[in-house]
Amino acid sequence: MSLEEADLSALFESGYQFPEPFKAKADDGITDLYGVMYKPFDFDNQKKYPLLEYVYPGPQTESVNKSFSARMDRLDRMAQLGFVVITLGNRGGHPHRSKWYHNYGYGDLRDYGLADKKYVAEQLANKHSFININKVFPTTPIAKSKSPHVFVKRAFELPEFYELDGKTYNLEESLDYFKSDGLIVLHKGDLLYESYWQGNSKDTTHISWSVAKSFLSALIGIAYHDGLIADLNDPITKYLKDFIGTGYENVPIRDILQMSSGVVFNEDYADPNSDINKFARAVAEGTSMRDFAKTLRNGKVPGTFNHYVSIDTQMLGMLLEEVTGKRLAQSLHEKIWAKIGMENDAYYMVDDTGMEWALGGLNATLRDYAKFGLLYLNKGNWEGQQVVPEDWVDASHVADQPHLLPGKNDLSSNDWGYGYQWWIPGFPDTDYLAAGIYNQYIYIDPVTNVVIAKTSSNYKFNEEREYSKAAHVAIFRAIANSTKGELLP
Numbered sequence: 442m443s444l445e446e447a448d449l450s451a452l453f454e455s456g457y458q459f460p461e462p463f464k465a466k467a468d469d470g471i472t473d474l475y476g477v478m479y480k481p482f483d484f485d486n487q488k489k490y491p492l493l494e495y496v497y498p499g500p501q502t503e504s505v506n507k508s509f510s511a512r513m514d515r516l517d518r519m520a521q522l523g524f525v526v527i528t529l530g531n532r533g534g535h536p537h538r539s540k541w542y543h544n545y546g547y548g549d550l551r552d553y554g555l556a557d558k559k560y561v562a563e564q565l566a567n568k569h570s571f572i573n574i575n576k577v578f579p580t581t582p583i584a585k586s587k588s589p590h591v592f593v594k595r596a597f598e599l600p601e602f603y604e605l606d607g608k609t610y611n612l613e614e615s616l617d618y619f620k621s622d623g624l625i626v627l628h629k630g631d632l633l634y635e636s637y638w639q640g641n642s643k644d645t646t647h648i649s650w651s652v653a654k655s656f657l658s659a660l661i662g663i664a665y666h667d668g669l670i671a672d673l674n675d676p677i678t679k680y681l682k683d684f685i686g687t688g689y690e691n692v693p694i695r696d697i698l699q700m701s702s703g704v705v706f707n708e709d710y711a712d713p714n715s716d717i718n719k720f721a722r723a724v725a726e727g728t729s730m731r732d733f734a735k736t737l738r739n740g741k742v743p744g745t746f747n748h749y750v751s752i753d754t755q756m757l758g759m760l761l762e763e764v765t766g767k768r769l770a771q772s773l774h775e776k777i778w779a780k781i782g783m784e785n786d787a788y789y790m791v792d793d794t795g796m797e798w799a800l801g802g803l804n805a806t807l808r809d810y811a812k813f814g815l816l817y818l819n820k821g822n823w824e825g826q827q828v829v830p831e832d833w834v835d836a837s838h839v840a841d842q843p844h845l846l847p848g849k850n851d852l853s854s855n856d857w858g859y860g861y862q863w864w865i866p867g868f869p870d871t872d873y874l875a876a877g878i879y880n881q882y883i884y885i886d887p888v889t890n891v892v893i894a895k896t897s898s899n900y901k902f903n904e905e906r907e908y909s910k911a912a913h914v915a916i917f918r919a920i921a922n923s924t925k926g927e928l929l930p
Contacts, residue, residue, distance in 0.1 A: 465565065474529050475505065478525060480520055481522075489572070493525070493527070494562055529558070531554040563577060574648070581797060583778050586779050590781065590783075597634050599612055603919035623894075625811045637807075643808060645806060650877025657757055659821075661761060673698070687735045691743075693744065700749050700862075702753050705739065708750065724793075729793065730796055748853075754862065769797040781816050789802045837860045838861075860873070872885060872917075873885055889921040
């Protein structure tokens with residue numbers, strides 16, 4: 442026999458949409474949490490929406506509904522006012538108020554539930570460009586240039602295939618597989634290719650993650666050239682005296698630039714107990730990045746082993762602030778952003794003290810990321826003005842010590858080589874790149890005069906980190922090499 446079905450035609454005619462299920466991690470970094478997202482009926486993925494959360498830490502999570510419920514209509518109503526509204530089941534939730542729930546939440550009904558809500562909001566803001574990250578994280582702005590640079594466009598088609606480890610892959614299919622959000626290809630400064638996916642556009646402000654480190658490197662180079670840093674071999678505690686007695690005491694600035702500080706740090710994002718995840722949770726709970734950095738200890742002799750430590754970059758951000766007397770966002774605007782025709786406002790995420798996330802909190806548009814790559818392709822020169830010292834640009838992508846060389850290296854925890862906050866993927870060692878988690882890149886090939894900027898939301902990155910990195914280098918090289926045959930000199 443057939444069952445009766447509710448007639449919801451009038452409901453759908455009014456514009457109603459069922460909420461969308463999602464999964465995210467709890468504040469412990471381990472537990473999977475499930476929730477639903479309500480969007481405005483006239484939702485436009487090109488717009489930015491503030492995020493609202495239904496907060497109910499206990500005693501259960503009956504508020505997570507995947508179907509129409511008149512009882513939960515207040516969530517839909519708030520969505521129609523121009524919000525993205527979410528509900529989620531925090532740890533310990535159970536619709537039947539089981540003994541397991543009571544045992545889990547006893548004495549802690551408030552804190553763990555709210556921590557889960559906060560952490561999930563941050564994950565969603567990083568994942569979805571339509572969520573206004575400024576309404577989730579505290580940020581500080583970077584104003585666009587008063588004279589935006591406009592790219593000259595030329596016709597070009599991406600190659601159909603690329604090679605990796607003796608196998609042939611379809612390039613377009615790989616871009617989809619890696620959840621690409623945007624891709625730009627420049628040749629000699631001209632715009633050859635520009636495409637966006639996942640609801641992104643040329644005006645989408647996208648988080649850079651660790652690509653931001655390369656921007657900071659440029660500012661350190663400028664400060665060094667201006668005499669604000671006397672010697673790269675100076676210990677950083679010459680300038681940051683409150684770090685005496687920490688893992689950074691007497692560590693040379695050069696070794697911090699080259700991710701060779703010797704500081705003990707686990708950067709594995711897939712490990713919920715890693716230092717990088719402890720850092721993220723600590724800052725989310727109100728600990729300043731400066732105070733967190735002071736808890737770290739040294740485990741190796743500086744300048745002997747290449748080990749990726751994001752807090753190294755944050756130390757450089759503190760150094761820059763100390764020697765310039767300016768916040769990082771102000772320095773970036775004055776020294777770079779305003780000088781190379783950035784066409785959109787950008788911003789940094791900041792901690793509760795207002796300190797910028799130098800290690801990965803820069804948010805900008807893809808075109809502006811590409812302009813920074815073009816600046817480096819041109820050895821720091823922009824239309825006749827030397828913005829970043831040429832010798833700094835040259836030194837930035839040179840592995841000048843054995844522990845920094847690309848390839849299998851007993852003196853390094855990475856297969857790629859490293860310079861001044863820039864990666865060197867290896868043979869042929871003429872190209873280099875800025876790279877961020879989830880496959881954010883600025884790729885530079887001085888031989889072919891190609892710059893490629895790419896943003897992504899590849900949340901499989903932690904599962905196949907090395908494969909995705911190798912694949913992207915192969916993709917970029919295939920694109921760069923294709924320009925030699927298809928374009929006039």
